[in-house]
Structure formats: C-alpha cells, structure tokens
Amino acid sequence: MNKILSVDVRPAVSSDTSSIFAMGVQIFSEESFENYFKYLSKKYRPQYMVAQHNGQVVGFAIYKLYPGRIHLFIVAVHPDWRRKGIGSRMLEMIITKLNLKKPLITMEEVRDGNLGFHLFLRDFRKKIGKSGFIATKVIWGFFEDTGEDAYVFKFFPFMFGN
Numbered sequence: 001m002n003k004i005l006s007v008d009v010r011p012a013v014s015s016d017t018s019s020i021f022a023m024g025v026q027i028f029s030e031e032s033f034e035n036y037f038k039y040l041s042k043k044y045r046p047q048y049m050v051a052q053h054n055g056q057v058v059g060f061a062i063y064k065l066y067p068g069r070i071h072l073f074i075v076a077v078h079p080d081w082r083r084k085g086i087g088s089r090m091l092e093m094i095i096t097k098l099n100l101k102k103p104l105i106t107m108e109e110v111r112d113g114n115l116g117f118h119l120f121l122r123d124f125r126k127k128i129g130k131s132g133f134i135a136t137k138v139i140w141g142f143f144e145d146t147g148e149d150a151y152v153f154k155f156f157p158f159m160f161g162n
Helices: 014-027 030-043 086-098 115-128
Strands: 007-011 047-053 056-066 069-077 104-111 133-139 150-155
Touching: 007 086, 014 030, 014 047, 014 056, 014 069, 047 086, 056 086, 069 086, 086 115, 104 115, 115 133
Parallel strands: 069 104
Antiparallel strands: 007 047, 047 056, 056 069, 104 150, 133 150
C-alpha cells in the first residue's frame, strides 16, 4: 500500500458539501447517493469528515457518534486515491473522537458485491492487530435494485482481549 503523507483529514465544513456530493455520485450513482444522503441527513443528522490533498477532497466519511459507539454510514475514497491509507486515517480519526480504548463501531448494509470495502475492513483489521471488523449478520436480498445481500459489520476491540 502506497501511503500519501500530504493528506489532511479533518471535520467537513459547509463548503465541502459539493465535493462530498460529487464524489458520492461518482462512486455510487446519482439517484442512490442523493436519496441516501437526504435520508441520513433527516434521520440521523450525521457528522462528516473529509480527506484533502492540495485543497482537493479525495475522500469522505459519514458517521454518527453516540456515547460509547460509532455508527459508520460511509467511508469513501476517490478511485484514483484508493489503497493509500486514506480510508484508514479517516477511520482512525473517527475512533479517536470517542476517546475510548474499546469503542463499538457498527457499519451496516455493506453490499455483497462491494469487494473493495470488504477488503478495506479486512486490511484495517490486519493493520491494528487481532481486533477489528467482523461480519455479524447477513440480510438476504436487502438491496432492491440488484437483489444483493447486505452485511452488517461490527468492530469489536474487546473480543480478542486488546
């Protein structure tokens, strides 16, 4: 994995919204991202984080902090910037926001066909040791547009005695 050291990870500000939306549409599809973005905004009022390189947003995360846990909705990195540690840096920053040694993180509804994200979760687990994300549930046929199954992942640092 090639690391890019000149990437800044920070909480998003209102001027980042258009970049987040443009990247979300590029990575997902316009209709599905727009609908999901609106749904998250209304139901959860989530927090947003961006990764920037030379003023350009190259990744973003959407999440909600609760006491003792994080609900992670999206971690997205522009296709040209993947496999450089950007997603891991965003996730590490979100975890440190909780200021807990053993946070519970839930990542719900990951498409079966989203191999890149499955590998990201696996690699993040390897990076930090035995603890990490584990698929805890499969929701058969969850995605109506394709009939794909969805996976629910949870991060359990305490499962392995860390």
